[in-house]
Amino acid sequence: MDSIAQLCSAFGGTYAGQSMTDLFSLYTEIEQKTASFCREHAIACAQGCGTCCEHFMPDITASEARLVAAYLLFIKKDEALIEKVQQSIGNQKGPCPLYRFDSPFHCSVYAARPLICRLFGACAYQDKNGSAVFRRCKYNEEKTMPEHIVFESDVPVMQDYSYALRSLDDQKGEVGFLPEKVASMLDQLQFLAGMLDLDDSNPDDTPNPLAS
Numbered sequence: 625m626d627s628i629a630q631l632c633s634a635f636g637g638t639y640a641g642q643s644m645t646d647l648f649s650l651y652t653e654i655e656q657k658t659a660s661f662c663r664e665h666a667i668a669c670a671q672g673c674g675t676c677c678e679h680f681m682p683d684i685t686a687s688e689a690r691l692v693a694a695y696l697l698f699i700k701k702d703e704a705l706i707e708k709v710q711q712s713i714g715n716q717k718g719p720c721p722l723y724r725f726d727s728p729f730h731c732s733v734y735a736a737r738p739l740i741c742r743l744f745g746a747c748a749y750q751d752k753n754g755s756a757v758f759r760r761c762k763y764n765e766e767k768t769m770p771e772h773i774v775f776e777s778d779v780p781v782m783q784d785y786s787y788a789l790r791s792l793d794d795q796k797g798e799v800g801f802l803p804e805k806v807a808s809m810l811d812q813l814q815f816l817a818g819m820l821d822l823d824d825s826n827p828d829d830t831p832n833p834l835a836s
């Protein structure tokens with residue numbers, strides 16, 4: 625398998641397959657909206673930057689963890705990386721175990737990366753007064769994005785995306801740190817793959833795109 629579409633199809637007819645399909649469809653919709661938001665407001669990350677992943681451990685839902693675990697098991701097929709995730713249990717501050725220091729391409733699971741990684745530095749949020757606001761990522765020393773915008777018009781905010789994500793989830797949207805959540809999905813996915821007789825040979829060697 626070499627794409628999330630194939631992954632969803634391989635698990636078709638199962639709860640896990642439906643969960644991955646629904647989540648990927650939400651990610652695709654959000655990606656289109658954030659790309660258009662960033663274009664419109666001249667928001668971009670610095671070339672090759674992945675600093676947020678070094679100082680951060682994503683909080684993710686069960687559905688997100690299922691997709692990352694499936695990506696690691698059946699697309700990346702990287703046992704060392706899976707072990708690194710398991711060894712990071714208890715680390716709540718980062719660096720994220722899926723971050724690649726040694727590569728200009730940073731995220732090992734880019735296509736399956738969680739929502740917060742898609743939105744960090746690329747989305748407005750609702751402040752305590754109810755206004756939609758954008759603030760520059762604190763690591764963006766190159767100033768490749770505006771410092772501060774308060775929106776007069778309606779723009780999508782992080783909270784809207786977060787509600788949409790949680791409404792898909794089987795554990796009432798409860799979030800936890802990536803290592804714990806992903807590790808908790810590995811056994812059940814392997815069991816399910818065994819039942820479905822999925823082939824897990826041919827390790828993936830495709831390059832990874834940029835983290836953000």
Ligand code: SF4
Nearest residue numbers: 669673676745761763
């Ligand atoms: S949000 Fe963008 S600019 Fe900020 S640290 Fe992450 S990759 Fe770099």
Ligand code: SF4
Nearest residue numbers: 677720722723731741
């Ligand atoms: S973008 Fe990838 S490497 Fe960075 S925090 Fe998210 S999952 Fe980890």
